[in-house]
Amino acid sequence: MAMNNGVVSGKASGGGLIVSFGEMLIDFVPTVSGVSLAEAPGFLKAPGGAPANVAIAVARLGGKAAFVGKLGDDEFGHMLAGILKENGVSAEGINFDKAARTALAFVTLRADGEREFMFYRNPSADMLLTPEELNLEQIRSAKVFHYGSISLIVEPCRSAHLRAMEVAKEAGALLSYDPNLRLPLWPSAAEAREQIMSIWDKAEVIKVSDVELEFLTGSDKIDDAAAMSLWHPNLKLLLVTLGEHGCRYYTKNFHGSMEAFHVKAVDTTGAGDSFVGALLCKIVDDRSVLDDEQKLREVLKYANACGAITTTKKGAIPALPTDADVLTLLKRGA
DSSP: OOEETTEEOOOOSSOOEEEEESOOEEEEEESSSSOOTTTOSOEEEEEEOHHHHHHHHHHHTTOEEEEEEEEESSHHHHHHHHHHHHTTEEEEEEEEESSSOOOEEEEEEOTTSOEEEEEEOSSOGGGGOOGGGOOHHHHHTOSEEEEOSGGGSSTTHHHHHHHHHHHHHHTTOEEEEOOOOOGGGSSOHHHHHHHHHHTGGGOSEEEEEHHHHHHHHOOSOOSHHHHHTTOOTTOSEEEEEOGGGOEEEEOSSOEEEEOOOOOOOSOOTTHHHHHHHHHHHHHTTOGGGGGOHHHHHHHHHHHHHHHHHHTTSSSSGGGOOOHHHHHHHHHHOO
16 A cells, blocks of 8 residues: 555555446436425436445546446436446456446435435336346456445345355455345335345455444444444454544454534445445455454545545545545545
8 A cells, every 4th residue: 555644645556446336317406405305496407326336436546446236228327327438447357238227326315414315217218237248257357346235125136236246256256245224115125124134244345334233233332243243254343433423443453433524514325335335345355454453544534535525526436536636635534
């Protein structure tokens, strides 16, 4: 890792490929905060989708990223593919569906910057990706394979997800999982919990939010016992993000917490994805980070800075920071 005045640089050193699998969509964000969708006078079009956000977060920080998924063969779909390419993300793993539209999500921004969602997917193109359409050559070249849970909701995308995960693992990739719970998309809360946990023990790095921790454990406490109830033998790192309270980390040999950077939050969309992208950038070429607490704390400080910066602008992808942005905040301090 490069050092700059004692601050760890996020630039990727060896350039190992990070492949993100899943959905990419258009978020429509109200032009004013703190109103319902019905009251919003207008909307800003913002590209999004957690796995795509992670891929672009990686590329913005100097890493090597690719996205695997399916978009509609429509103007929005081609716009999204173009945004990936403009940001330096390989789009070789994207398929286009001529019958189904690109997914849309209307996202309300409350006064505190938190979000509420309304989705248009009936079905959207991302749900229709088949195992046969996967670019297996690209997946096999991944050093890190990252995914969420939305791609588990329906077939054929679920089978494509499981196949891609299997191929990446066989090729030696580190499996990274951010469930990214979106309850309105699931038939029921019970189904969401069951399916999210169905692939839990495959991942080596898992990141959950405080809300997801409560949901998955059924506990109303955000503590070490609740977090460790999610531990499994294949896991190398479990992260719990706590918003303005930073994050907690758990490995086989140590655990602890990292403070957040305090900024004026405008929109929290994409903050978790920015955090994950920064983390993956750091570990793709140096897995020793997962066994060295001092190194891990440096990485998480950087990732927390990335997440904080992302909350200072509306939309996910437009707000994702560059390495220079992060170093500026790190020099300023928390």
